Amino acid sequence: MKKVNIPKGTRDYSPDAMARRRYIFSTIEDVFRLYGYQPIETPAMENLDTLLGKYGEEGDKLLFKILNSGDFLSGVGDDQLHRGNIARLSTQISEKGLRYDLTVPFARYVVQHRNEINFPFKRYQIQPVWRADRPQKGRYREFYQCDADIIGSRSLLNEFELIEITDMVFERFGMNIDIRINNRKILAGIAEVIGERDRLTDITVALDKIDKIGTDKVNEELRSRGLSAEAVDKLQPIINLSGDHFRKLENLKNILSGSETGIQGVNEMIRLFEYLDNRDMKASVELDLTLARGLNYYTGAIIEVLSNDVEIGSVCGGGRYDDLTGIFGLEDVSGVGVSFGADRIYDVLHQLELFPEKVSTGTRILFVNFGREEEKYILTLLPAFRAAGIETEIYPDQAKLKKQMSYANAKSIPFVALVGENEIIKNILTIKDMETGMQKELTTQEAIRHILVANEG
Amino acid sequence: MKKVNIPKGTRDYSPDAMARRRYIFSTIEDVFRLYGYQPIETPAMENLDTLLGKYGEEGDKLLFKILNSGDFLSGVGDDQLHRGNIARLSTQISEKGLRYDLTVPFARYVVQHRNEINFPFKRYQIQPVWRADRPQKGRYREFYQCDADIIGSRSLLNEFELIEITDMVFERFGMNIDIRINNRKILAGIAEVIGERDRLTDITVALDKIDKIGTDKVNEELRSRGLSAEAVDKLQPIINLSGDHFRKLENLKNILSGSETGIQGVNEMIRLFEYLDNRDMKASVELDLTLARGLNYYTGAIIEVLSNDVEIGSVCGGGRYDDLTGIFGLEDVSGVGVSFGADRIYDVLHQLELFPEKVSTGTRILFVNFGREEEKYILTLLPAFRAAGIETEIYPDQAKLKKQMSYANAKSIPFVALVGENEIIKNILTIKDMETGMQKELTTQEAIRHILVANEG
Numbered sequence: 001m002k003k004v005n006i007p008k009g010t011r012d013y014s015p016d017a018m019a020r021r022r023y024i025f026s027t028i029e030d031v032f033r034l035y036g037y038q039p040i041e042t043p044a045m046e047n048l049d050t051l052l053g054k055y056g057e058e059g060d061k062l063l064f065k066i067l068n069s070g071d072f073l074s075g076v077g078d079d080q081l082h083r084g085n086i087a088r089l090s091t092q093i094s095e096k097g098l099r100y101d102l103t104v105p106f107a108r109y110v111v112q113h114r115n116e117i118n119f120p121f122k123r124y125q126i127q128p129v130w131r132a133d134r135p136q137k138g139r140y141r142e143f144y145q146c147d148a149d150i151i152g153s154r155s156l157l158n159e160f161e162l163i164e165i166t167d168m169v170f171e172r173f174g175m176n177i178d179i180r181i182n183n184r185k186i187l188a189g190i191a192e193v194i195g196e197r198d199r200l201t202d203i204t205v206a207l208d209k210i211d212k213i214g215t216d217k218v219n220e221e222l223r224s225r226g227l228s229a230e231a232v233d234k235l236q237p238i239i240n241l242s243g244d245h246f247r248k249l250e251n252l253k254n255i256l257s258g259s260e261t262g263i264q265g266v267n268e269m270i271r272l273f274e275y276l277d278n279r280d281m282k283a284s285v286e287l288d289l290t291l292a293r294g295l296n297y298y299t300g301a302i303i304e305v306l307s308n309d310v311e312i313g314s315v316c317g318g319g320r321y322d323d324l325t326g327i328f329g330l331e332d333v334s335g336v337g338v339s340f341g342a343d344r345i346y347d348v349l350h351q352l353e354l355f356p357e358k359v360s361t362g363t364r365i366l367f368v369n370f371g372r373e374e375e376k377y378i379l380t381l382l383p384a385f386r387a388a389g390i391e392t393e394i395y396p397d398q399a400k401l402k403k404q405m406s407y408a409n410a411k412s413i414p415f416v417a418l419v420g421e422n423e424i425i426k427n428i429l430t431i432k433d434m435e436t437g438m439q440k441e442l443t444t445q446e447a448i449r450h451i452l453v454a455n456e457g
Numbered sequence: 458m459k460k461v462n463i464p465k466g467t468r469d470y471s472p473d474a475m476a477r478r479r480y481i482f483s484t485i486e487d488v489f490r491l492y493g494y495q496p497i498e499t500p501a502m503e504n505l506d507t508l509l510g511k512y513g514e515e516g517d518k519l520l521f522k523i524l525n526s527g528d529f530l531s532g533v534g535d536d537q538l539h540r541g542n543i544a545r546l547s548t549q550i551s552e553k554g555l556r557y558d559l560t561v562p563f564a565r566y567v568v569q570h571r572n573e574i575n576f577p578f579k580r581y582q583i584q585p586v587w588r589a590d591r592p593q594k595g596r597y598r599e600f601y602q603c604d605a606d607i608i609g610s611r612s613l614l615n616e617f618e619l620i621e622i623t624d625m626v627f628e629r630f631g632m633n634i635d636i637r638i639n640n641r642k643i644l645a646g647i648a649e650v651i652g653e654r655d656r657l658t659d660i661t662v663a664l665d666k667i668d669k670i671g672t673d674k675v676n677e678e679l680r681s682r683g684l685s686a687e688a689v690d691k692l693q694p695i696i697n698l699s700g701d702h703f704r705k706l707e708n709l710k711n712i713l714s715g716s717e718t719g720i721q722g723v724n725e726m727i728r729l730f731e732y733l734d735n736r737d738m739k740a741s742v743e744l745d746l747t748l749a750r751g752l753n754y755y756t757g758a759i760i761e762v763l764s765n766d767v768e769i770g771s772v773c774g775g776g777r778y779d780d781l782t783g784i785f786g787l788e789d790v791s792g793v794g795v796s797f798g799a800d801r802i803y804d805v806l807h808q809l810e811l812f813p814e815k816v817s818t819g820t821r822i823l824f825v826n827f828g829r830e831e832e833k834y835i836l837t838l839l840p841a842f843r844a845a846g847i848e849t850e851i852y853p854d855q856a857k858l859k860k861q862m863s864y865a866n867a868k869s870i871p872f873v874a875l876v877g878e879n880e881i882i883k884n885i886l887t888i889k890d891m892e893t894g895m896q897k898e899l900t901t902q903e904a905i906r907h908i909l910v911a912n913e914g
Contacts, residue, residue, distance in 0.1 A: 004507065004569050004785050007553050010500035012566055014573070015580070018496045034843045036820040036850035036868075039475045043467035043599050044501060044555075044585065045521075050461065064502075065524040067551050069589040073540050081538060083530050094524050096464050098501075109469055112461050116471070118867035120853055123472070128501065132526040142500050155853035157832070168843075278836065328461050363493040375614070379735065386491045386625075393493035396577055396612035410575035411493075 009133070009141030015362070020346065020355055021144075024173075025126055028146050028340050031169045032124040035161060037148050040123050042105040044130075045096045052091070054104045054327060062131045065094035098130040102147045103297075103324070103337070110151060111328040119152030138312075140343065149337030151324070156268060159301045159320065160275035162338045166305055166316055167281040173345065174354045176308035177315065180288040183269050184298050184319070186252065189262015190289075193255065194234040196227055203227070204292030207239070211290070215239055238289065245273050245287040252289075268300060297321045303338060310348045316340045364451050365415040365431075366408045367394040368401060377424050378417075381444055388448045390455075408434060415451055466590070466598030472819070477803065477812055481630075482583055482603065485797050488626045489581040489605050492618055497580050499562040501587075502553045509548070511561045511784060519588045522551035555587040559604045560754075560781070560794070567608060568785040576609030595769075597800065606794030608781070613725060616758045616777065617732035619795045623762055623773055624738040630802065631811045633765035634772065637745035640726050641755050641776070643709065646719015647746075650712065651691040653684055660684070661749030664696070668747075672696055695746065702730050702744040709746075725757060754778045760795060767805045773797045821908050822872040822888075823865045824851040825858065834881050835874075838901055845905045847912075865891060872908055 006012065013021060029039075045066060052060055072093040073081065080089065099105050102125045110117065126146045133139055148165065150158045163179060170177045191200040202225040206218050213221075218239070222232050237255060241248045249270050256262030269287065276285050283305075293302050300320030307315055318338030325333045349355050365385065367378045378394055385392040393413070395404045408416050418430040418439075429447050432439045442450060463469065470478060486496075502523060509517055529550040530538065537546065556562050559582045567574065583603045590596055605622065607615045620636060627634045648657040659682040663675050670678075675696075679689050694712060698705045706727050713719030726744065733742050740762075750759050757777030764772055775795030782790045806812050822842065824835045835851055842849040850870070852861045865873050875887040875896075886904050889896045899907060 004565050005504070006500050006507075006565075006569075007502045007504055010502060012500070012570065013498040014570065015495035015497060018498060022496075033819075033848050034846070036823075036848055038472035038819055039479075040472060041470040041475060043463050043469070044587070045464050045467060045599065047462070047464055050463075061526070064526070066555075067522040067524050067547060069518070069521070071540075071543055072547065073543060081540075083528075083538075086528055086530060090524060090529065098523075108461050108463075112463070113469065113471065118864060120864075122850075130501070142502065150853070153853040157851065157853045161853075275836070278833070362495055366493075376735065379732070389491070391490050391493055393579075394614065396607070396610040396614045396618075407575060407577075 007141065009135030009139075011140065011142070019362075020349070021342065023355065024342050024345055024349070025144075025146065027172050028169055028342075029124065029126065031165050031172065032148050034168075035122070035148075035165055037122040037124040037150075040106075040109065040125055041127055042099065042102075042109055042125070044098055044128075046099055046105055046108065048091060048095055048097045050108050050328075051097045051100060051104060055100055059100060062133055063100055064098040064130045064132055065090055066096040066098070067094050068096075099127070100131055101129050102127060102145045102339070103149075104327075106147070106149060107324045108328060110333065111325050111330045114330060117152075120150055120158075121152055122148070122150045124148040138343065138347070144342045146340040146342055147337055149335050151333055151335030154334045156271045156301075157275065158336050159272050159303075160279075162318065162336060163276065163285060163303065164279065164281065166303070166338060167283045169316075169340065170305070171282045173349060175315075175345075175348060175352075177283045178306050178308060179283050179285040180291050180304045180306065181269070181272070181285060182288050182291040182302045183265040183300055184302060185261045185265025185268065185300060186256070186289065187265075187292060189256040189259035189265055190235070190238055192259040192262060194227075194231040196231045199225070199227060203235075204290075207290040208292055210239065241289065246270070248287055248289075249273070265300070272301065293317060293319065297324060299323065301336065307344075307348050310351055312344050312347060314341070315344045315348065363391045363393045363411060363413045364455065365390060365392050365417055365447075366404070366411075366413045367392070367417045367419060368404050369395040369398050370401075370420050371398050374419055374421075374424070378419055381419075381429075384444055385448060385451075388452060390448065390451050414454065417447065464598065466592030466596070468597065468599070476819075477806070478601075478799065480812065481799050481802055481806070482601075484629050485603050485626050485799075486581065486583065488622050488629065491625075492579070492605075492622055494579040494581040494605050494607075497563075497566065497582055498584060499556065499559075499566055499582070501555055501585075503556055503562055503565065505548060505552055505554045507565050507785075508554045508557060508561060512557055516557060519590055520557055521555040521587045521589055522547055523553040523555070524551050525553075556584070557588055558586050559584060559602045559796070560606075561784075563604070563606060564781045565785060567790065568782050568787045571787060574609075577607055577615075578609055579605070579607045581605040595800065595804070601799045603797040603799055604794055606792050608790055608792030611791045613728045613758075614732065615793050616729050616760075617736075619775060619793060620729075620733065620742060620760065621736065621738065623760070623795060624740045626773075626797065627762070628739045630806060632772075632802075632805060632809075634740045635763050635765060636740050636742040637748050637761045637763065638726070638729070638742060639745050639748040639759045640722040640757055641759060642718045642722025642725065642757060643713070643746065644722075644749060646713040646716035646722055647692070647695055649716040649719060651684075651688040653688045656682070656684060660692075661747075664747040665749055667696070698746070703727070705744055705746075706730070722757070729758065750774060750776065754781060756780065758793065764801075764805050767808055769801050769804060771798070772801045772805065820848045820850045820868060820870045821912065822847060822849050822874055822904075823861070823868075823870045824849070824874045824876060825861050826852040826855050827858075827877050828855050831876055831878075831881065835876055838876075838886075841901055842905060842908075845909060847905065847908050871911065874904070 051063055076092050128142050128144050130142050135141055191197050191203055206221045210218050219232050241251055249266050253266045291302055291304055298319035299322040302319040304314045305316035316338055320336040322334045324335055369375055382392055414434055416432045423430055428441045428443055430439055431442050431447050508520055533549050585599050585601050587599050592598055648654050648660055663678045667675050676689050698708055706723050710723045748759055748761055755776035756779040759776040761771045762773035777793040779791045781792055826832050839849055871891055873889045880887055885898045885900055887896055888899050888904050
């Protein structure tokens with residue numbers, strides 16, 4: 001037999017995995033909806049000029065490009081059809097690409113539909129994205145993102161609400177998490193007051209390692225990244241801030257008094273913590289000045305969620321961006337959003353055995369097929385089971401009983417109905433509970449009730 | 458502002474369209490589940506050698522190919538890098554393609570996972586497919602298919618069950634439909650007994666037009682397609698068969714007595730109609746000897762569903778294929794399946810206004826945001842609404858009342874809560890019913906009950 005397989009970094013989802021993934025998506029979705037977020041979907045393919053230049057140089061390389069249909073060389077000049085022209089050639093022979101994330105397509109959607117949209121617009125989107133990354137453990141070329149964003153409002157109530165949503169989602173999953181927040185304006189303010197405005201990235205990359213390598217090594221790294229000794233000195237009071245978040249923020253206000261942006265960031269965080277401290281949440285929310293997150297489009301609050309029990313990186317993250325749609329020419333639309341990492345959440349729930357036992361909603365009862373006459377009789381009974389909402393099967397072939405029972409077993413069907421000559425005469429069903437092995441003789445109505453009750457239990 | 462748009466033949470789905478599409482998918486899915494079908498999903502990308510050669514020459518051209526990442530010319534020899542080599546070149550620079558339908562990926566899935574699968578395997582799959590067709594009204598380059606198949610069983614009970622499923626799905630939609638069935642073996646038998654075994658396609662293409670152009674014109678076309686006068690003569694008793702389906706099938710049995718395949722097809726249809734006649738269905742099921750359907754892999758029963766009220770082509774179709782996995786080297790796995798056309802169903806439901814009014818499950822109540830103090834008070838009330846499962850929003854900004862009310866209107870939010878100084882003192886909410894314009898003063902618990910009851914009504 002020929003060897004068949006699927007592209008590297010992609011996956012098939014079999015029924016068991018599907019049931020678990022749906023549990024994850026529907027849990028997240030239910031919470032999004034409770035807060036008034038509405039779903040949209042965008043096409044898998046976007047025009048390449050929508051995608052190119054939005055994810056940095058590295059991102060452009062990771063875009064899957066779609067070869068133009070028909071004579072894809074027709075627009076390529078003879079002088080261009082050579083190896084020296086690879087990058088250029090790729091955009092000459094392909095004008096579409098697969099979606100790389102949900103954020104840029106959402107920005108494109110907002111600009112394109114701006115006249116139909118009712119702002120502030122709360123949308124969520126759960127769809128696959130594709131990246132030509134090197135496949136490795138936990139990193140796929142096709143994976144799902146679950147994003148919620150609200151755009152067209154600068155209110156910090158939105159940041160608060162998204163943190164509440166995050167807390168509710170993970171509470172429903174039964175996962176213990178920490179929520180860390182920071183603000184890009186504070187980071188910019190810090191870079192400003194230590195006189196290294198252009199080294200924001202170097203500073204955040206180094207600060208991010210404090211937990212791992214300690215203050216001394218971080219200072220060393222900062223110097224080796226070109227920060228002046230004076231700047232590193234000035235940074236120390238910030239690194240060594242202590243106390244609760246209000247205390248830290250008050251101190252920070254003094255330290256950043258020379259930076260308007262910095263002060264604005266501090267005030268935003270004070271406001272956000274006022275909201276948070278008035279609300280009893282399951283997760284703890286901590287101010288983390290070392291939190292930067294990679295994406296450059298964040299301009300205000302940054303949010304990151306970590307599992308307390310499994311070391312797997314962030315399971316959810318997000319932030320405020322003041323100019324997302326600016327890349328498409330629509331200025332002054334501020335937004336804030338979070339994105340849940342379905343694959344990592346799956347791994348955590350799996351590892352901690354947190355998936356609910358009844359996550360599968362497969363067949364509840366299988367009728368064994370003993371022969372023509374029995375089959376005919378059974379077919380008159382099935383509609384009542386299905387009308388009661390019970391997933392019901394009859395084995396399609398008159399196979400050996402053992403084969404039919406092992407089919408039920410493999411599919412984890414909890415009840416099997418045995419209907420032979422005897423049952424037909426007595427107008428009853430013999431119902432076998434596959435877990436206990438017990439058999440009961442029941443009327444059709446009794447059997448339906450029996451299964452419905454078992455389903456609730 | 459730059460003009461942004463999406464690739465030709467693709468669509469964005471806004472919240473209203475999403476709600477309607479979900480209604481369609483979940484209705485179909487609920488019925489699939491009631492019959493024990495389980496969901497799977499496969500990757501958007503398949504290896505090109507999985508897809509090529511499975512849809513005919515025309516189909517190969519309509520595949521969207523994905524340009525290899527990195528230096529896609531590295532495997533192309535200098536002598537091959539020219540325009541004369543387009544088709545070959547396309548498979549040298551791309552090794553993956555987007556899924557063209559759900560059937561071939563399913564066949565690939567079955568072969569790849571054959572050792573984990575519990576046969577007979579009932580699976581359903583609802584995913585988008587992509588075709589580089591010329592976009593036109595009702596034809597898209599990205600569209601969803603909803604397929605249910607059972608494979609690993611030759612029992613005609615499966616055909617019957619899929620017809621039952623079809624009936625139940627369209628009954629739930631409130632759509633009036635006709636189900637037409639035929640059998641490929643009968644068509645082969647007819648071609649055989651009239652001595653034109655190789656002209657099966659010509660015969661079925663012509664027969665398919667009988668309703669439109671009448672018997673005479675069909676006979677003319679058959680002759681022009683190269684059928685002998687004798688063959689056309691022999692075909693007449695078949696074209697003119699009358700009576701109910703059993704009568705037709707009995708007559709056909711005589712006419713096809715010289716063809717083993719034909720007789721087998723007739724017997725299969727007799728058996729299928731025995732099942733159908735014992736079951737009270739909403740739709741009528743008719744034997745239609747002119748029904749052929751395009752796909753060449755059908756080998757037994759063929760099923761087609763037409764709307765009675767809207768002329769739009771078939772809204773569902775399917776059939777039996779004896780050798781689907783044979784293309785991947787796994788022989789002797791017979792299957793039968795149906796595929797629902799979500800886009801056409803959408804159009805019919807839309808045109809006949811059959812979408813349920815409450816198909817949208819958006820926000821149920823919006824709290825107007827009058828100011829800081831009111832906001833703070835309202836935030837203590839919201840958790841109770843959400844805990845009761847009520848989709849609840851507070852307007853994030855302290856905007857003018859008119860703006861907030863028009864937000865509620867545009868989002869079709871049925872209730873608005875007005876909580877000002879007066880309400881805070883009295884510890885009540887003023888709830889405005891947006892449809893009637895009536896206002897009521899209610900406690901939080903009363904308001905929650907009020908909304909829950911309205912939701913059921």
